[in-house]
Amino acid sequence: MRRMVWDTIKVFIIFVACTFLFYFGLRIMHNEYEQYHRYDSPEGPSVKVFNADQSFIDRLNLFFRLGE
Numbered sequence: 001m002r003r004m005v006w007d008t009i010k011v012f013i014i015f016v017a018c019t020f021l022f023y024f025g026l027r028i029m030h031n032e033y034e035q036y037h038r039y040d041s042p043e044g045p046s047v048k049v050f051n052a053d054q055s056f057i058d059r060l061n062l063f064f065r066l067g068e
Contacts, residue, residue, distance in 0.1 A: 054062075
């Protein structure tokens with residue numbers, strides 16, 4: 001009986017330690033990526049992908065023509 005209680009306590013301690021490690025690891029990753037600015041202007045030679053001169057009908061026609 002005493003052995004089973006000791007094994008249960010060990011499993012509980014390992015579970016709590018892994019849970020804390022996982023939680024604080026997620027917090028560290030969140031802080032790292034929170035400071036990362038995804039929407040900054042690109043540096044270097046970049047090409048604009050979206051053409052605002054096209055009308056909705058032109059884009060819809062292209063969509064159906066390419067089958068996407």
